[in-house]
Amino acid sequence: MIGTEFIAQSPETKPFWEAAGAGRFVLPRCRQCNRTHWYPRGICPHCLSTTIDWQDSPGEGEIYSFAINRMGKEPYVVAYVALTEGPIMLTNVIDADPGALSIGTSVKVTFKPAVTQAPVPLFVVR
Template identity: 50%
Template structure:
């Protein structure tokens, strides 16, 4: 699947995720880690979803993980693959699998982050087989 013919909507930007999208522009994937309870979390937000602490910090992810689940959608030029990817840091994120044939995908497949341009906004993290 490629994103060459598929328009990627620009993400909504707001102060809470500004550093996340700035890092994406630099080709880096960030996740949040809570300094109070030690848990990583995604989608990045200021308050820890586990202990409700506001003591969270940005951590650079390895950008590597495994496919937890996926679904190939659409046909031909409109085809894309949605997936849940569990990062090496332990968080699971909803994303797209790109630049591969959907028939080669399987649960447990190792993947790495790639950043795809959005329509007028920062690049969006997606994944491709590692």
């Protein structure tokens, strides 16, 4: 699978992974222009401010685009999810019939336990 687990642990992403460890989904929000963005980074991609806060998010959105990978034992879905707050994130949609998904399908974040790091946020159909 590819997706959120490839957001490396770094000082800039530490608050994201700490929140994930507590079961919370948070997004970086710029204090200067008040917009959220994805992926986590130390500089706002909209206005270049370095004053970034973390905002709790319900983790809801819809599939913006997706692909079904059928090369492994089980097919899996790699998707861009457009979050309600605006950012689009690369992730996986799990526990779904890949054939039943379409662009615009409503999805919600869920957390998948990970062995070597905080639980990974993925998405399920809602």
